[in-house]
Amino acid sequence: MTQWTLDPETRTTEPASLPKMRGENVNVFYGTKQALFDVNLAVPEHQVTALIGPSGCGKSTFLRCLNRMNDTIDIARVEGEITLDGRSIYDPKIDVVELRAQVGMAFQKPNPFPKSIFENVAYGPTIHGRASAKADLEQIVVDSLRKAGLYEEVKERLHEPGTGLSGGQQQRLCIARAIAVAPEVILMDEPCSALDPIATAKIEELIDELRENFTIVIVTHSMQQAARVSQRTAFFHLGVLVEEGPTSEIFTSPNDKRTQDYVTGRFG
Amino acid sequence: MIEPTTTTRAAARIDWNSGTARSLRKKRYAADRRLRFYGIAAISIAVLLLGILLTSLVSTGYLAFVQTHVTMDVAIDPEQVPVDNPAEGNYRAIVADAVQRLFPDIDGRSELRNAVGIVTNGAQVMLRNQVISDPSLIGKTFSIQVPVSDPYDQLYKDVIDRDLPENRRRLNDEQIALFETLEDRGLIEAKANWALLFNADSRFPELAGLAGAIVGSFYALLLCFVISFPVGIAAAIYLEEFAPKNRWTDLIEVNINNLAAVPSIIFGLLGLAVFIQVFGLPRSAPLVGGLVLALMTLPTIIIVTRNSLKAVPPSIREAALGIGASRHEVILHHLLPLAIPGILTGTIIGMAQALGETAPLLLIGMNAFLTSPPGGIMEPATSLPTQIFIWADSPERGFVSRTSAAILVLLGFLILMNAIAIYLRSKLERKW
Ligand SMILES: Nc1ncnc2c1ncn2[C@@H]1O[C@H](COP(=O)(O)OP(=O)(O)O)[C@@H](O)[C@H]1O
Ligand SMILES: [Mg+2]
Numbered sequence: 001m002t003q004w005t006l007d008p009e010t011r012t013t014e015p016a017s018l019p020k021m022r023g024e025n026v027n028v029f030y031g032t033k034q035a036l037f038d039v040n041l042a043v044p045e046h047q048v049t050a051l052i053g054p055s056g057c058g059k060s061t062f063l064r065c066l067n068r069m070n071d072t073i074d075i076a077r078v079e080g081e082i083t084l085d086g087r088s089i090y091d092p093k094i095d096v097v098e099l100r101a102q103v104g105m106a107f108q109k110p111n112p113f114p115k116s117i118f119e120n121v122a123y124g125p126t127i128h129g130r131a132s133a134k135a136d137l138e139q140i141v142v143d144s145l146r147k148a149g150l151y152e153e154v155k156e157r158l159h160e161p162g163t164g165l166s167g168g169q170q171q172r173l174c175i176a177r178a179i180a181v182a183p184e185v186i187l188m189d190e191p192c193s194a195l196d197p198i199a200t201a202k203i204e205e206l207i208d209e210l211r212e213n214f215t216i217v218i219v220t221h222s223m224q225q226a227a228r229v230s231q232r233t234a235f236f237h238l239g240v241l242v243e244e245g246p247t248s249e250i251f252t253s254p255n256d257k258r259t260q261d262y263v264t265g266r267f268g
Numbered sequence: 269m270i271e272p273t274t275t276t277r278a279a280a281r282i283d284w285n286s287g288t289a290r291s292l293r294k295k296r297y298a299a300d301r302r303l304r305f306y307g308i309a310a311i312s313i314a315v316l317l318l319g320i321l322l323t324s325l326v327s328t329g330y331l332a333f334v335q336t337h338v339t340m341d342v343a344i345d346p347e348q349v350p351v352d353n354p355a356e357g358n359y360r361a362i363v364a365d366a367v368q369r370l371f372p373d374i375d376g377r378s379e380l381r382n383a384v385g386i387v388t389n390g391a392q393v394m395l396r397n398q399v400i401s402d403p404s405l406i407g408k409t410f411s412i413q414v415p416v417s418d419p420y421d422q423l424y425k426d427v428i429d430r431d432l433p434e435n436r437r438r439l440n441d442e443q444i445a446l447f448e449t450l451e452d453r454g455l456i457e458a459k460a461n462w463a464l465l466f467n468a469d470s471r472f473p474e475l476a477g478l479a480g481a482i483v484g485s486f487y488a489l490l491l492c493f494v495i496s497f498p499v500g501i502a503a504a505i506y507l508e509e510f511a512p513k514n515r516w517t518d519l520i521e522v523n524i525n526n527l528a529a530v531p532s533i534i535f536g537l538l539g540l541a542v543f544i545q546v547f548g549l550p551r552s553a554p555l556v557g558g559l560v561l562a563l564m565t566l567p568t569i570i571i572v573t574r575n576s577l578k579a580v581p582p583s584i585r586e587a588a589l590g591i592g593a594s595r596h597e598v599i600l601h602h603l604l605p606l607a608i609p610g611i612l613t614g615t616i617i618g619m620a621q622a623l624g625e626t627a628p629l630l631l632i633g634m635n636a637f638l639t640s641p642p643g644g645i646m647e648p649a650t651s652l653p654t655q656i657f658i659w660a661d662s663p664e665r666g667f668v669s670r671t672s673a674a675i676l677v678l679l680g681f682l683i684l685m686n687a688i689a690i691y692l693r694s695k696l697e698r699k700w
Contacts (some may be wrong), residue, residue, distance in 0.1 A: 048431035060334070067590070069586070069589065069590065071583075072589060074512075097592045097593070097594050100589065100590060100591065101591065101592035104590065104591060105590040105591075106590075107583065107586060107587070107590070109583060109605075111581075111583035111584060111586065111587040112587070113584065113587060113602065114584075114606065122352055123588075123591070123593075123601070124591040124592065127592070127594075127597055127601075128592060133474075150513060174587070177587075180591075181591055181592060188568055222569070242525065249683060
């Protein structure tokens with residue numbers, strides 16, 4: 001079996017007493033088709049939680065429940081309870097715009113706005129009123145780009161189109177754009193699937209750094225990636241959360257046969 | 269992981285040199301060639317028809333872009349034109365005197381009537397306007413160039429054949445002889461016919477122009493744009509971004525698509541019945557024309573706006589939603605800016621269609637005979653296509669070429685609008 005490089009300090013990680021986010025008995029339907037069945041998952045703070053599983057098993061669906069992106073799909077219906085810091089995010093009193101600022105997202109395909117690098121990052125803080133003065137805004141943009149590990153590469157051309165960057169740079173720009181609104185959680189849906197190995201390595205490094213300030217949930221189809229970047233792993237199969245736990249345990253001593261088959265590459 | 273099956277590969281390999289493979293290849297090539305031939309044939313037919321249309325228009329219309337003028341000396345006698353009130357002058361007599369001076373030898377009444385008939389009926393009005401705008405001309409003698417009346421214009425342009433027997437042409441030998449003496453003295457000259465663009469309509473072809481129609485079309489189109497552009501975009505945004513998907517919105521959608529296919533004359537009937545008879549808006553007014561054209565253009569704008577919004581990549585929408593942009597921010601900051609080139613192009617093409625629309629404007633009376641351009645959207649007006657309709661119906665020889673010329677002017681405006689659409693599309697389209 002592959003040598004999983006494991007973070008020693010996370011070997012014994014247990015869910016913190018109060019998880020940052022938690023899904024309880026989450027059922028999701030697209031029309032009449034059920035995509036998730038009674039999922040219970042806690043996302044601990046300042047850790048990277050990886051969602052793995054074969055394609056079509058509902059990883060993205062679960063991820064998109066966490067910032068209510070499923071609201072934008074007419075036929076999608078979410079049941080059950082999902083909380084952020086103990087507060088239900090599907091509560092009618094919750095403002096979905098504010099929720100999405102708190103729970104940011106990076107997508108499978110880098111999707112910068114067709115605007116300049118600066119405008120891409122400045123957009124979020126501007127609409128959420130995070131910066132009152134122009135200097136504040138510039139500071140936020142520079143900080144966010146720095147945190148996303150992109151600043152040094154683009155500082156000379158902040159006013160050039162974001163779509164002119166390479167794929168990996170675009171993805172880091174999208175992460176910077178999410179960081180700029182000071183979220184607490186960042187969701188990433190297969191952020192490296194469109195990138196080459198070098199760009200992927202950079203993003204993985206970045207994810208590890210971001211853990212210090214943010215809570216991260218990442219969907220990945222690469223088990224090596226899950227092993228490299230995450231502290232906790234959840235394995236989905238056919239819409240069911242089969243097993244979740246510390247990454248080390250999921251990869252070395254899974255309880256469920258299906259998990260074992262998947263992590264040893266027997267299907268998927 | 270599933271291993272690819274390699275065992276059966278060799279058996280399934282195709283022999284590309286076998287007879288069947290060769291005949292298949294030949295058939296494929298022949299089919300490709302046939303398809304290309306059909307395409308070229310179709311385009312050739314279209315180009316040919318267009319060429320025939322343009323040639324026939326230009327060959328009859330070019331005559332209207334010049335107008336025959338005669339130069340004569342007029343003397344503004346203070347006896348005939350009061351200095352304190354130049355508008356009251358007897359310009360008719362002044363023109364008659366000027367014509368008489370052109371032909372010192374003639375004296376008979378009928379001969380003089382013939383001679384005066386060479387000069388356009390509008391000469392007195394032109395002279396009057398000139399004197400009113402410059403009263404210092406009173407008491408002076410100066411030379412002016414005035415259009416000759418239509419039959420002589422046609423004669424000079426060789427539309428009237430001088431060799432035909434006298435009883436089969438518009439001008440008798442005497443009239444032609446008079447005109448030829450002017451030609452011999454070098455007083456006749458064909459000049460660019462700016463009156464075609466800057467005069468309003470007239471009963472006399474040599475004076476008739478498109479100014480009234482152009483202004484009328486402009487007002488109607490302006491109104492059409494002001495109404496249909498914002499309403500169309502707002503409706504499209506609602507239908508595309510906010511409306512729930514249910515039977516009602518399906519019904520609305522089907523109806524909008526059908527509306528785009530309704531014959532335009534129906535909209536004219538609607539305008540007549542509702543805007544004029546129920547609301548009591550004035551007949552023949554660009555206001556009603558603009559409203560009717562707006563109704564016609566609205567479905568087009570709604571459809572192109574929806575398509576342009578649909579064409580914005582969903583990833584942009586997700587990106588904006590994902591950092592907490594609200595619906596209106598997603599639409600105003602991201603979707604509309606990306607959709608606007610398509611919307612503008614579609615709108616301009618819709619407006620170009622509206623510009624060429626005739627039937628509904630005929631129904632609401634925009635084919636009135638009017639000798640001055642409209643002063644506002646409430647005043648009676650014609651439009652370019654209805655003006656063409658009026659001229660095509662006029663018996664005078666001069667209107668034949670003017671009808672073609674007016675069609676060319678309309679085509680010119682249409683080409684201009686389409687060029688603007690193409691320019692805007694290439695200019696606004698994001699290249700990154
Ligand atoms: N917008 C949608 N409409 C209908 N069905 C969907 C939609 N998105 C996902 N699904 C279905 O939900 C199931 C889970 O999809 P998804 O969460 O995207 O899987 P994963 O990300 O694990 O590959 C799949 O069967 C998929 O077909
Ligand atoms: Mg997915």
